[in-house]
Amino acid sequence: MTRAKTIPLPRPTALSRPHWDGCREGVLRVQRCDACGSYEFIPQAVCTKCQADELGWVESSGRGSVYSHTTVHRPPRPEFDAPYVVAIVELEEGWHMLTNLVDCAPEDVAIGLPVEVDFRAVSDEISLPCFRPRRNA
Amino acid sequence: MSDVYVLGIDMIKFGRFPEKTVPQLGATAALMALDDAGLKIQQMEAVCCGNLGQAGGMVGQRVLQEIGQTGVPVVNCANACATGATAFREAWMSIKAGVYDLVLAVGVEQMGRGLLGGAGGGSGIPKEGLLGSGTMPAVFAEAGMEHSRKYGTSFEQFAKVSVKNHHHSTMNSKAMYQIETPLETVMNAEMIAYPNTKLMCSVNVDGAAAAVLASESKARELGLGRAVKVKASVLTSDPWQERDLVMPDVNSCTRLAAKAAYEMAGLGADDVDLVELHDCFATAEILHYENLGLCGDGEAGKLIDEGQTALGGRVPVNVSGGLLSKGHPLGATGIANIYEVSTHLRGEAGERQVENARIGMTHVIGLGSACAIHLLEKVN
Numbered sequence: 001m002t003r004a005k006t007i008p009l010p011r012p013t014a015l016s017r018p019h020w021d022g023c024r025e026g027v028l029r030v031q032r033c034d035a036c037g038s039y040e041f042i043p044q045a046v047c048t049k050c051q052a053d054e055l056g057w058v059e060s061s062g063r064g065s066v067y068s069h070t071t072v073h074r075p076p077r078p079e080f081d082a083p084y085v086v087a088i089v090e091l092e093e094g095w096h097m098l099t100n101l102v103d104c105a106p107e108d109v110a111i112g113l114p115v116e117v118d119f120r121a122v123s124d125e126i127s128l129p130c131f132r133p134r135r136n137a
Numbered sequence: 138m139s140d141v142y143v144l145g146i147d148m149i150k151f152g153r154f155p156e157k158t159v160p161q162l163g164a165t166a167a168l169m170a171l172d173d174a175g176l177k178i179q180q181m182e183a184v185c186c187g188n189l190g191q192a193g194g195m196v197g198q199r200v201l202q203e204i205g206q207t208g209v210p211v212v213n214c215a216n217a218c219a220t221g222a223t224a225f226r227e228a229w230m231s232i233k234a235g236v237y238d239l240v241l242a243v244g245v246e247q248m249g250r251g252l253l254g255g256a257g258g259g260s261g262i263p264k265e266g267l268l269g270s271g272t273m274p275a276v277f278a279e280a281g282m283e284h285s286r287k288y289g290t291s292f293e294q295f296a297k298v299s300v301k302n303h304h305h306s307t308m309n310s311k312a313m314y315q316i317e318t319p320l321e322t323v324m325n326a327e328m329i330a331y332p333n334t335k336l337m338c339s340v341n342v343d344g345a346a347a348a349v350l351a352s353e354s355k356a357r358e359l360g361l362g363r364a365v366k367v368k369a370s371v372l373t374s375d376p377w378q379e380r381d382l383v384m385p386d387v388n389s390c391t392r393l394a395a396k397a398a399y400e401m402a403g404l405g406a407d408d409v410d411l412v413e414l415h416d417c418f419a420t421a422e423i424l425h426y427e428n429l430g431l432c433g434d435g436e437a438g439k440l441i442d443e444g445q446t447a448l449g450g451r452v453p454v455n456v457s458g459g460l461l462s463k464g465h466p467l468g469a470t471g472i473a474n475i476y477e478v479s480t481h482l483r484g485e486a487g488e489r490q491v492e493n494a495r496i497g498m499t500h501v502i503g504l505g506s507a508c509a510i511h512l513l514e515k516v517n
Contacts, residue, residue, distance in 0.1 A: 038379075048377060068286060070278035071331040076271045083328075086270040088279060096379070100268050106331070111286045 039095035062117035064091040071106040142356040145174025148346035151464035163245035164203035166345035178205040182237040187224030217503025222471025238355035245345040246466035275330040281420025306458020308489035313464035337419035344466030346473040368402035369512040390508040391428040406430035413474035482515040
C-alpha cells in the first residue's frame with residue numbers, strides 16, 4: 001500500500017522512542033517485564049499484568065504468524081489506498097501486534113500465515129513496522 | 138434495598154431528523170415514557186440523561202428546558218455505546234440507594250453518516266489510525282476472524298445474522314428499516330471490512346428512548362399493572378487480558394457482566410426468553426451468543442444455522458431488528474433495547490411477540506470498554 005504524506009505519523013515520546021529508534025535501525029524492539037516476564041505492546045510505564053515498574057526493552061525475532069486479519073475496503077480517511085490488509089500478528093515470543101500486511105494480496109491472507117517484519121521508511125525519523133509473508137517459511 | 142421497577146418506557150421511531158435538536162428528540166421520548174407511566178415530569182425526583190455526541194453540552198438540563206424545569210438533580214452520562222444503559226443504571230442505583238422513588242432516564246443521539254472512528258495522529262504508538270485499522274467495521278471484523286480462527290465460523294454464518302435481524306425489523310414500525318435482505322444480498326453488498334459488508338454494519342440513525350423507574354413502594358402505590366421488574370443491572374470495564382493493548386477486546390467484559398448479572402438475578406442463561414444484544418456488526422452477534430452463555434463456546438455458528446435465535450426459535454435474539462436494522466443511535470440504544478424487552482414482557486409486541494416471555498436480557502458494549510447488562514422480569 002502507498003502512504004501519502006498526509007497520513008498522520010507517530011510522534012515518539014520518551015516512553016516509545018526505543019521502539020521507533022529500533023524500527024529506523026531495522027530492529028523490532030518490545031518491552032518485557034523483568035518481574036513477571038510478560039511482553040508489553042504498546043509501550044507502558046508499568047507492567048499491565050503484574051503492575052511492576054520493571055519493564056525493559058528486548059529485541060523480537062520479528063517473525064510470527066497471522067493471528068487475525070481484515071481487509072479494509074472503506075478506509076477511515078481517503079489518504080489510505082484501499083483495499084489493504086490489517087492484521088494482528090502473533091510474534092514468536094508470544095506477544096501480539098496490530099500491523100499492516102504488505103506484499104500480499106488480500107485473497108492470499110490466511111490465519112496462521114507465517115510472516116516477518118518489514119520496515120517501511122516514511123520519514124527521516126519514522127519507519128513503520130509492517131509484515132510480509134515469510135520467504136523461507 | 139428496594140427492588141426497582143420500570144413503570145413507563147418508550148422510544149421514538151429511529152430515523153434521520155436533521156430539523157430537530159438533540160434535546161428536542163430526548164424530550165419527545167421523555168414525554169412518551171411519562172405518558173406510558175401515566176405520570177408527569179413534576180413527579181420525577183431526578184433525571185439521568187445519556188448522550189455521547191454532545192457530552193459536554195448538558196443535554197439532560199436542556200431536555201428539561203423543553204418539558205419542565207423542575208429544578209431536580211440532573212446527571213449527564215457518556216459511556217460510549219453503553220451510554221444509554223449507563224444512564225438507566227444511574228437511575229436504578231439512585232433508587233437502590235434509597236435516595237429517590239421516581240427517576241427519569243433518557244438516552245438520545247443524533248448521528249452523522251459514514252463510518253465511526255477515525256485516524257488521529259498521535260504521540261507514542263497509536264493503536265489505531267496509523268494502520269488504517271481505526272474503523273469500527275475493521276475492529277469487529279478482526280474480532281470475527283478470531284472466532285473463525287478458533288471455530289471455523291464462515292462469512293455466510295456471519296451474514297445470516299444480518300438476514301435474521303433485517304427480517305425481524307420488518308415487524309417493527311419503530312425500526313429505521315423494514316426491508317428483507319436475502320443472504321445473497323447481504324453477502325454481495327459493498328464490502329466494508331472483510332467479512333463485514335455494508336448490510337452487516339449497524340445503521341447510523343437519530344433516536345431517543347426514555348424510561349421511568351420506581352422503587353417498590355412507589356410502584357405498589359401507583360399500581361404494578363404493566364410494570365417490569367429490574368432483576369439485575371450490571372456494568373463492567375475490561376478485566377486485564379493478554380491482548381488488551383493490541384485489539385479492543387469485546388469479549389471479556391461481556392463475559393464478566395453476564396456472569397455477574399445471572400448471579401445478581403439468581404437466574405441462568407436457560408431462563409432467558411429473549412435477548413437484545415449489541416449487534417453493532419454481524420460478527421459481534423456471533424461472539425456474544427457465547428459471551429452471554431446462550432450456547433457453549435464454538436457453538437454460535439450452529440445456533441444461527443439452526444435458527445435458534447430467530448423469532449420462534451429457542452432464544453430469539455434482536456427481535457426488534459437490532460442495531461443492524463432498527464438502528465444504533467449510540468446514547469439511545471441502551472434504553473431502546475430495554476424498551477424492546479419490556480414490550481415483550483408486557484405482551485404488547487404484536488406481530489413479533491415472543492410467546493410467553495417472562496425473562497429478558499439486554500446487552501450493550503461501548504468500546505474502551507463498558508459493558509452493561511440488564512435482566513428484566515415480567516410482573517403480571
